[in-house]
Amino acid sequence: MMNMKKTAALLLVAGALSACSNADRFGNGGNGGTNGAGNGGIVAGSVNDPHSVAYFQQTVGDRVLFLVNQSTLTDQGRSVLAGQAQWLSQNPEYTARVEGHADEQGTREYNLALGARRANAVSEYLVSQGVSSARVNTVSFGKERPIEICSSESCYSQNRRSVTVVGAGIPTS
Amino acid sequence: MTYMSRIITRLFAFLILAVTVSAAHAERLVIDLSNPRVEPVPLAVPSFVAENSAANEYAQQIAQVVAADLVGTGLFRQVSQDAFISNITSFEAPVQYADWRAINVEGLISGAVTVTDDGGVNVKFRVYDIATGAELGSGLQLGGTTGSWRRLAHKVADTVYSRITGEGAYFDSRVVYVSEAGPKDNRRKRLAVMDYDGANLQYLTDSSDIVLAPRFSPTGDRVLYTSYETGTPQVFLLDVGSVQRRALGGQDGAMTFAPRFGPNGNTVVFSSSTGGNTDIFTVDLRTGARARLTSSPSIETSPSFSPDGSQIVFESDRSGSPQLYVMSASGGEARRISFGNGRYGTPVWSPRGDLVAFTKQNDGRFHIGVMRTDGSEERLLTVSFLDEGPTWSPNGRVIMFMRETSGAEGQASLYSVDISGRNLRRVNTEGSGSDPAWSPLLP
The missing domain is CATH 3.40.50.10070 (TolB, N-terminal domain)
Structure with a gap:
């Protein structure tokens, strides 16, 4: 019983931590969105603070999905990216690193190149929407960092993605 | 020592x-x-x-x-x-x-x-x-x-x-590979080297950064690999004895990957991605001199030298899907050699010079196969959910590769198969492993 209470307390702490912190490196951000409830207003850095990273991730949307072997943006993708560009223009202290990812259907090296193509397509679109190219850089993770780990299309479709990671300290080299 | x-x-x-x-x-x-x-x-x-x-x-x-x-x-x-x-x-x-x-x-x-x-x-x-x-x-x-x-x-x-x-052998040899641990969405990877049969395991890096696809030098004393140490994929050169490593720097922030030694041990061929476009380059390890070998808007990657150093086989999607091509080691016109159904990748020229081993993806399955260097006599040696990345035994008679099982619990293992297609065996490794590269026969 004692152990269970301890575990429950730890889980609460862990939950609070993950809600406060940025989503992890590969876009596994929680879908909580209830952080700050009961405080009667906007909590800086929380999802209902429009200048927060959490807001960018969850409300603007930090990711764009791609079709199999494609790096062409979908209408839905362009719509998300227009929102990202707008957010970046309103939050000029942030820079963006665009990660390109692929599903596991493909060789490691080809998928690195494919992820680079996807990240570049996103980067170019952001720049076309007025974001300075100096604020955006790209990296490919190929198939190294899936967020869904089943081996079927329901997971693959989520892994063929770009994730725009915003931060004040991200280098733009 | x-x-x-x-x-x-x-x-x-x-x-x-x-x-x-x-x-x-x-x-x-x-x-x-x-x-x-x-x-x-x-x-x-x-x-x-x-x-x-x-x-x-x-x-x-x-x-x-x-x-x-x-x-x-x-x-x-x-x-x-x-x-x-x-x-x-x-x-x-x-x-x-x-x-x-x-x-x-x-x-x-x-x-x-x-x-x-x-x-x-x-x-x-x-x-x-x-x-x-x-x-x-x-x-x-x-x-x-x-x-x-x-x-x-x-x-x-x-x-x-x-x-x-009556042929060369391969037992006194080593294999460098990526030792893997953890689930697919948080896999930890580090370079490891072992005897071809799994004995004398030694780790060459820790798992703080993603490392990919190590490849031996022609004398087996150095390893090229790709690491995310700097945040983006970059080619590194590691001395197996001292475990000292250095980035092959000077790429202006470009992503570099898919490195392989040329047979002289001084030339390295690799891919570099800039502005979303991936092409093939060489760098001379002694002088740092670089040369661009391809310049098309398509993806060109996974280059591998012929054993005499005169040609390079590589993968390109210039036709619309990834296929295998051969060009001169100085670049220029390339001729396509793969024409079967499906997508071809990771070509590797055999040490005997007679065959190219490759990964093939078709109908939702992966194969390791071999073809003659003109693309004729294609034979598929394996089939599974995911087989990838062949490497040749020093005598060109056996191929080692990675096999990953499907699903959330999927794990990578090393396998070997005779080029006759017989004798498929799991290679003994401590834990999961991927991206094997076979050394030459030790001196």
Whole structure:
């Protein structure tokens, strides 16, 4: 019983931590969105603070999905990216690193190149929407960092993605 | 001092004069690798004779490693010691051929081990063709340090394999690969190197950064690989002995990956991505001079030199899907060599120069296959959910590759297969492993 209470307390702490912190490196951000409830207003850095990273991730949307072997943006993708560009223009202290990812259907090296193509397509679109190219850089993770780990299309479709990671300290080299 | 250099300076070999008279007729303990027998050849490998008490612990182990190497080829099977009528108790005593014929042994390996006061091991061995009643080749003595006993055993097996097949061998070799741990969405990777059979494992990096696809230099002392150490994928060069590494820098923030050595050991060919476009480049390790080999808007990656250094086979999606192409090592016009259904990748030129091994994806399955360097005679050797990244044994007869199982619990393992398509085996690794690269035969 004692152990269970301890575990429950730890889980609460862990939950609070993950809600406060940025989503992890590969876009596994929680879908909580209830952080700050009961405080009667906007909590800086929380999802209902429009200048927060959490807001960018969850409300603007930090990711764009791609079709199999494609790096062409979908209408839905362009719509998300227009929102990202707008957010970046309103939050000029942030820079963006665009990660390109692929599903596991493909060789490691080809998928690195494919992820680079996807990240570049996103980067170019952001720049076309007025974001300075100096604020955006790209990296490919190929198939190294899936967020869904089943081996079927329901997971693959989520892994063929770009994730725009915003931060004040991200280098733009 | 490193594992390899310590041994290289101490290994020696010399011939022992035959004690038996060679039979006049042809030896029949022969395997033609281009047309191997379906039934493995029955082989007897009795425990080697310990010629002094310090040799006791090595005599049996060396014979076991020799037998494991040979049986592992799929070309031989080991006849159980329980079936032996006579045994080898003295290295010099005449072989009782009739006793071995009676239990259908075709090849017999006898050996003896001596451990010297200064920590050396000497191994003597002879190979007997039981059918002809004669020794196959001459007796040979190998020496090294006690710490190198496994290498001595592999060298014995290499000699036996070469005498019976007439071709180069591959047992005294190493494999560098990516050791993996953790789930698919948080996989930790680090470089590891081991003997080809999984022994003598050594980690070359920690798992703080993603590392991918290591490749040996032509002399086996250096490794190229791709690391996320700087945040983006970059090619690194690592010295196996000192474990010192350096980025092949100067790429202006471009992502670089898919490196391989040229046969001279000085030229490195690799892919570089800038502005979403991936092309193939070379860099000279001595001068740092770079050259661009491709410049199309399509993806060009996974380059691999021909063994004479004159050509490069690579992967490109310029036709709309990834296919294999061959171009001059200085770039220029490329000719497509893959035309089957599906997507082709990771071509690797065989050390014999005759074949290209590749990964093929078709109908939701992956294959490892081989084709001639003009693209003819394509043969698929394996099929699974995900087979990828072939690497050639030093003699060009065996291919090692990665096989990953499907689903949330999917794990990567190393496998090997004969280029005949036979003898698919899981390679012994500690934990999961991917991206194997086979070294040349050690000196």
